[in-house]
Amino acid sequence: MRHLLSTKDLSRDDAIMILDVAEDMSDVQLREVKKLPTLRGKTVVNLFFEDSTRTRISFELAAKRLSADVINFSAKGSSVSKGESLKDTAQTLAAMGADGVVIRHSSSGSPQLLADSGWIDAGIVNAGDGTHEHPTQALLDAFTMRRRIHGAASRGRDLSGVSVLIVGDILHSRVARSNLWLLRTLGAEVTFVAPATLLPFGAETWPAGIRYDLDAAIAEVNPDVVMMLRIQSERMNAAFFPNPREYARVWGLDDERLARLRPDTIVMHPGPMNRGLEISSRAADSAQSTVIEQVANGVSIRMAVLYLLLSGDREGSA
Amino acid sequence: MSTQYLIVGATLPDGSKSDLRIANGRITERGTGLKSDGAAMIDANGLIALPGLVDLHTHLREPGFEQSETVLSGTRAAAAGGFTSVFAMANTMPVADTSGVVEQVQSLGDAAGYATVRPIGAVTVGLAGERLSEIGAMAHSRAAVSVFSDDGKCVHDSLLMRRALEYVKTFNGVIAQHAQDPRLTEKSQMNEGALSSELGLAGWPAVAEESIIARDVLLAEHVGARLHICHLSTAGSVDVMRWAKARGIDVTAEVTPHHLLLTEELVRSYDARFKVNPPLRRDEDVLALRAGVADGTIDIIATDHAPHPDEAKDCEWDHAAFGMVGLESALSVTQTALVDTGIVGWNDVARLLSHAPARIGRLAGHTHDFAVGSPANITLTDPSASSTFGLANLVGKSRNSPYLGMTLSGSVRHTFHHGYATLTDGVLVDPAEVAAHATEWRTTHG
Numbered sequence: 001m002r003h004l005l006s007t008k009d010l011s012r013d014d015a016i017m018i019l020d021v022a023e024d025m026s027d028v029q030l031r032e033v034k035k036l037p038t039l040r041g042k043t044v045v046n047l048f049f050e051d052s053t054r055t056r057i058s059f060e061l062a063a064k065r066l067s068a069d070v071i072n073f074s075a076k077g078s079s080v081s082k083g084e085s086l087k088d089t090a091q092t093l094a095a096m097g098a099d100g101v102v103i104r105h106s107s108s109g110s111p112q113l114l115a116d117s118g119w120i121d122a123g124i125v126n127a128g129d130g131t132h133e134h135p136t137q138a139l140l141d142a143f144t145m146r147r148r149i150h151g152a153a154s155r156g157r158d159l160s161g162v163s164v165l166i167v168g169d170i171l172h173s174r175v176a177r178s179n180l181w182l183l184r185t186l187g188a189e190v191t192f193v194a195p196a197t198l199l200p201f202g203a204e205t206w207p208a209g210i211r212y213d214l215d216a217a218i219a220e221v222n223p224d225v226v227m228m229l230r231i232q233s234e235r236m237n238a239a240f241f242p243n244p245r246e247y248a249r250v251w252g253l254d255d256e257r258l259a260r261l262r263p264d265t266i267v268m269h270p271g272p273m274n275r276g277l278e279i280s281s282r283a284a285d286s287a288q289s290t291v292i293e294q295v296a297n298g299v300s301i302r303m304a305v306l307y308l309l310l311s312g313d314r315e316g317s318a
Numbered sequence: 319m320s321t322q323y324l325i326v327g328a329t330l331p332d333g334s335k336s337d338l339r340i341a342n343g344r345i346t347e348r349g350t351g352l353k354s355d356g357a358a359m360i361d362a363n364g365l366i367a368l369p370g371l372v373d374l375h376t377h378l379r380e381p382g383f384e385q386s387e388t389v390l391s392g393t394r395a396a397a398a399g400g401f402t403s404v405f406a407m408a409n410t411m412p413v414a415d416t417s418g419v420v421e422q423v424q425s426l427g428d429a430a431g432y433a434t435v436r437p438i439g440a441v442t443v444g445l446a447g448e449r450l451s452e453i454g455a456m457a458h459s460r461a462a463v464s465v466f467s468d469d470g471k472c473v474h475d476s477l478l479m480r481r482a483l484e485y486v487k488t489f490n491g492v493i494a495q496h497a498q499d500p501r502l503t504e505k506s507q508m509n510e511g512a513l514s515s516e517l518g519l520a521g522w523p524a525v526a527e528e529s530i531i532a533r534d535v536l537l538a539e540h541v542g543a544r545l546h547i548c549h550l551s552t553a554g555s556v557d558v559m560r561w562a563k564a565r566g567i568d569v570t571a572e573v574t575p576h577h578l579l580l581t582e583e584l585v586r587s588y589d590a591r592f593k594v595n596p597p598l599r600r601d602e603d604v605l606a607l608r609a610g611v612a613d614g615t616i617d618i619i620a621t622d623h624a625p626h627p628d629e630a631k632d633c634e635w636d637h638a639a640f641g642m643v644g645l646e647s648a649l650s651v652t653q654t655a656l657v658d659t660g661i662v663g664w665n666d667v668a669r670l671l672s673h674a675p676a677r678i679g680r681l682a683g684h685t686h687d688f689a690v691g692s693p694a695n696i697t698l699t700d701p702s703a704s705s706t707f708g709l710a711n712l713v714g715k716s717r718n719s720p721y722l723g724m725t726l727s728g729s730v731r732h733t734f735h736h737g738y739a740t741l742t743d744g745v746l747v748d749p750a751e752v753a754a755h756a757t758e759w760r761t762t763h764g
Contacts, residue, residue, distance in 0.1 A: 008516070087632055107634035108518035109588030116587070130636070132518030174518060202512030295319055 001308050003115045003124040004132040007182035008122065011156065015185055019143050020155050021304035022297070027064070029300065037066035041311050042099040047089070048127070049075040049105040054271060056135075058295070059102045062302035068310070071098070087119050094120035100310045101125070107134035123309035131172050137270055138178035140301040142186060144290050146227055147297070148266050160187035165217055166208075167193040167251060168229030168278050171200050171240075175270045176229060180208055192253065193217045197240040203228050214251050218260055226261065227268040228253050228279045248277050258283040266290055321738065324354050327405050328362035328698060330688055331369075331668040338367065340694040343737035343759055348690055355685025362698050365731055368668050369685040370402025373645065374494070374572060374675040375469070375548060375620035378404070378435070380426065382411025383418070387625040387715050389423060391750065395623070395714035397644040397747075399738035400697035400730040403434040404623075404645075405679055408445070409470045415440035415451035415458035424461040430749070431756025432697075432740045436681060439463040441482050441493060443545035445471050450478070450485060457489035464680040467494035469548055470595075472530060474500050479534060483543035492570075492678060494546040495534055497555070498596065507636055509582045509597045517585060519635065522597045524552040531555050535562035535569050546678055547571045551604030552594040562613045570678050572620040573607050575651035576642055579603075582718060590631045590638030591720050594624070611670065612661050618675045621648045625716030643719050646711050649699055650726040657701070658727050663702075677761035694737035703729035713746060736763075 001014060028036060046056050046064040056072065063070045073093070093101060100123045103111050108130030109163075115124045128134040145162060146154045164183055169193045170176045183190050184207050191209035192199060204210055211217045218226075231247060241247045248254070253267065258280065263266070267279075268287045275281045285290055325338040339347035339357060366409050373396065378388035387395075396404050406423050408414035412421065420437035427435020438485070439456040443449045445468045456463040466486055473479045473495060486493050503526045508514050510521025531547055535558065538545035550556060550571050559571050576594060581601055584592040592598060610616040624641025644651075652671065656662045662670070676685040686692030707721040733741035738755035740747055 085629065085633055105634065106634045109635045112588050113634060116589075130518045171515075177516070177518065200512075200515030200524075201510050202515050205512045206516075 003111070004135055004305050004309065005111050005115060005124065005126045007135045007138050007178045007185070008133070010135070010185065012185050013143070014141070015182060016156065016158060018139055018301065018304050018308065019146060021307060022139070022143050022300040023155055025126055025303040025307070026297070034268065035065050035067060037067045038307055038311050039063065039066040042068045042070045043097060044070050044100040044102060044306060044310070045093050045098045046070065046072045046261070047093070047101050048073065049103070050128070052104055052128065055104060058298045059127060061172045061304050062299050065299070065308055066306055067255055068306065086113065087117070090114055090119035091116070094122065098122045100306060102127045104128045106130055125305060125309065128174055131174055133178045134174040135178050135182070136298070136301055136305060137175050138182040140181055140298040141227070141268060141270070143297045143301055144268065144294050145266060148290065149224070158186040159183060162188040162224045163191070163221055164188050164225040165191050165193055165223040165231065166227045167214060167219060167253070169198045169231055169235060170194050170203065170229070171198045172232065172235070173229050179227065180206060191205040191217060191221050191223070195241055212240060214257065218257060222262070223265060225266045225268060226253060230272065231272065231274055231278050244277055250278065252278050253283045254280045255282050258286060261288065263288070268294065270294070290292055323360055323734070323739070324352060324357040325360045325367065325698070326695070328365055328367035330367055331664040333664070336688070337689065338696070340696070340734060340737050343677050343694055343763065345688060345690055345692045345694050346690060350546055360698070360732060364702060365698040365700050366664055367688065368664070368699065369672040369688070370733070370735065371400045371649065371671045371697055372403045372675040372679070372681060373401050373621050373623070373648070373707065374405045374465070374618060374679050376406055376424070376623045376645065377625065377641070378402040378406040379625060380410065381422065385715070386554060389426035389435060390432070391715045392429040392623070392625070392645070393427060393430050393435060394467065394746055395643065395712070397432040397735065398713045398730065398735050399647065400649050400699060401433055401645060401647040402695040402697070402733065402735045403436060403681055403684055404678070405436045405438050405465055407469045408438050408440040408467060413440050413444050414438065415443050417452065417455045417461070417480060420456050420461035420463050421459050425467050428756065428760060429753060431735070431752040433735055433761045434681070435681060436465070436468050437461045437463055438465045438469070438494065441466045441468045441473050442478065444672065445643050447471060447473055447475055447478065450482060455489070457491060464491045465494055465546070465610065466491055467496065469494065469496045472498040472500060473497050474530070476537070480537050480541060482579060483538055483545065484541045487543040490680070492544045492546050494548050495530070495669070496548050497527045497530035497534065498629060499526040499530055499639045508585045509592070509599045510583065511600065513582055513585065519585070523601070524554050526552040527552055528558055531558045535567050536560045537575060538569055539565070539567045543568070545569045549574050549577065549596055549620070550607065550610070550616060551577050551599050551603065555602045556606045556610035556615055559610065570617040571615065572618045573611060573616050574622045575619060575644055575648045575655065576720060577607055578604060578611070578619070578655040579651050584720070588635045590633065590635055591642065591718055591722070593635060593640055594642050595640035595711035608656065608659070608661050611656060618678065619648065619652055619670045620675065625714055626718050627716060631718050641718065643712065643714055643716050646713060647707060647719060647721050647726065649697070649730055650707070650728045651721070653701060653728040654726050694734050696734040697730060698732040700729045700731050701727065703727065705729065
């Protein structure tokens with residue numbers, strides 16, 4: 001692999017390879033010495049044009065556990081906020097010899113632009129671009145599902161037959177998009193549940209079920225996984241739904257709905273959560289919840305991705 | 319001294335072959351086997367002769383955005399594309415909303431001489447959509463403005479649009495509407511559909527164009543005014559226009575070359591050269607637009623030539639400017655999309671790119687049917703040519719063409735404006751020589 005830009009273009013074999021390498025990385029994290037020498041001498045730049053402390057420290061930890069040198073380049077306080085273009089920033093990082101660039105940007109397509117532009121030769125990892133994709137989040141979600149379902153026998157397995165409800169603001173969610181493409185590649189069934197205002201235009205042509213009614217979806221789909229998405233505060237006043245109370249009542253995973261799930265149904269959330277809005281505290285803290293596991297697995301997945309992109313001689317890699 | 323030309327063996331739009339003698343800015347003789355009599359000979363065997371092309375929708379960017387284009391550089395691009403007249407849009411800095419600005423643009427065009435420049439006046443002050451600009455003053459100025467447009471922005475206030483239609487009728491002008499409901503297209507980046515959802519780019523829904531066109535044709539009918547719709551881009555818009563024309567409403571419509579050839583699939587690259595407003599649409603829309611041209615629902619092809627400097631395109635998609643240059647490629651794209659596909663013939667091309675835009679823009683004494691005595695605005699194109707469109711084809715200041723690397727049919731070989739050459743064998747004539755001819759023409763005709 002040269003870059004990781006999306007899950008849409010990720011083959012099943014590559015996806016399973018990443019998940020399997022992440023299993024190895026996860027084992028390393030159980031050791032007393034958690035660090036591998038694999039990327040010694042390589043430089044990874046976390047290029048964050050959008051604030052995301054969680055994702056940034058996850059990538060930073062992943063790179064450091066592989067012994068890479070890590071530079072954090074945040075738009076705030078850097079030349080970017082003074083109007084420097086992405087092109088100049090990329091060429092600067094190239095001149096300084098960056099081997100990998102982890103980019104988070106509010107503009108959809110920015111990682112692809114970096115990969116295609118010729119401004120920089122580094123391996124590019126998409127850490128979330130606009131409302132397009134967030135591939136490492138989808139990979140860590142799939143990793144988390146696979147471990148819960150297949151346990152120690154996870155290696156080499158996909159997610160055939162697993163049914164996943166993704167609930168909430170699908171329209172603005174890069175997590176929902178990356179999850180849809182990856183879960184389908186891995187053989188899972190995906191159903192989106194949201195008010196029509198928060199479903200992407202044309203989503204009926206996507207390989208996902210579409211439902212408006214969360215209660216009916218829980219009863220009829222009988223999901224193995226329920227993934228709740230964060231409602232951003234800026235959506236509250238833009239006519240997507242009348243108010244947070246109505247949203248929570250109709251589309252929140254509250255205690256009653258939690259009780260109606262099977263005991264082995266997994267409850268997921270990419271974080272950060274709005275407790276009491278899209279998910280109740282009891283649901284978030286239940287034994288079914290994987291919220292904390294997702295964070296831990298995120299480091300393993302990002303180690304796997306950085307390892308696969310940056311280790312060895314990149315000239316020969318496809 | 320005025321040069322005489324003898325164009326030999328040209329194929330006219332109706333398919334007949336003829337020699338054409340040009341002298342003193344006019345076609346002075348036509349027929350076969352004409353003698354040179356000291357005229358410069360142009361071998362036009364295998365070339366199609368068209369009346370000089372007229373673009374009703376050009377952004378020349380001067381005054382204010384001279385890093386993108388100037389009246390001189392933009393009219394050079396026009397000449398290279400076979401155009402002999404361009405209508406310059408009003409979204410300059412300052413906006414062309416007073417007689418001073420339109421007269422300045424007009425005189426810059428006159429001095430450069432590569433094409434007849436007809437300034438378009440803004441409908442509202444500063445294109446702000448709040449108060450009517452000095453439409454009467456611009457109509458009565460030396461620039462004699464006849465087309466008014468807030469292009470780039472929609473005159474979205476219904477009452478203001480009604481008043482504009484009525485007021486412009488007073489001066490025998492026309493409103494050219496950029497049909498885009500602003501609320502439905504806030505932050506929009508590309509055509510709204512499954513693809514925009516997949517790419518995570520805010521959608522520009524077809525209904526935002528179609529609803530404004532529907533409202534405006536009804537307003538034009540109600541007040542009995544003439545209306546022109548800029549750059550139709552959707553199948554639904556063609557339906558609305560077809561309905562309006564069947565109803566007898568005095569409305570005309572244009573389509574751009576790029577909307578006749580390119581689709582939204584190109585946006586997958588996130589290459590901002592494909593970012594344009596209105597956006598590239600679906601295959602179905604391209605086919606409906608071509609059908610609209612074929613049955614006369616769409617009256618003209620206009621370029622919406624929109625130059626931008628490299629830095630406005632060499633960036634993140636949602637930071638990039640909207641627009642494509644189009645003058646140099648327009649005739650080739652028209653041939654590729656419409657002629658090679660058998661949808662229209664060269665007679666139709668002459669109508670779509672010369673006669674009809676001149677009529678809508680009230681451009682008198684410019685286009686013609688090659689009768690003796692006609693103004694010698696003539697374009698000669700080689701329809702058998704086929705080549706990869708490249709940077710060398712772009713002669714304006716900007717390089718934001720969506721066609722770079724694409725194979726297009728046809729090649730403009732010669733352009734004559736007022737009887738003097740602006741393009742010879744595909745090469746632009748020297749600016750000083752063109753300016754001298756322009757001065758001479760104004761002295762004898764002005």
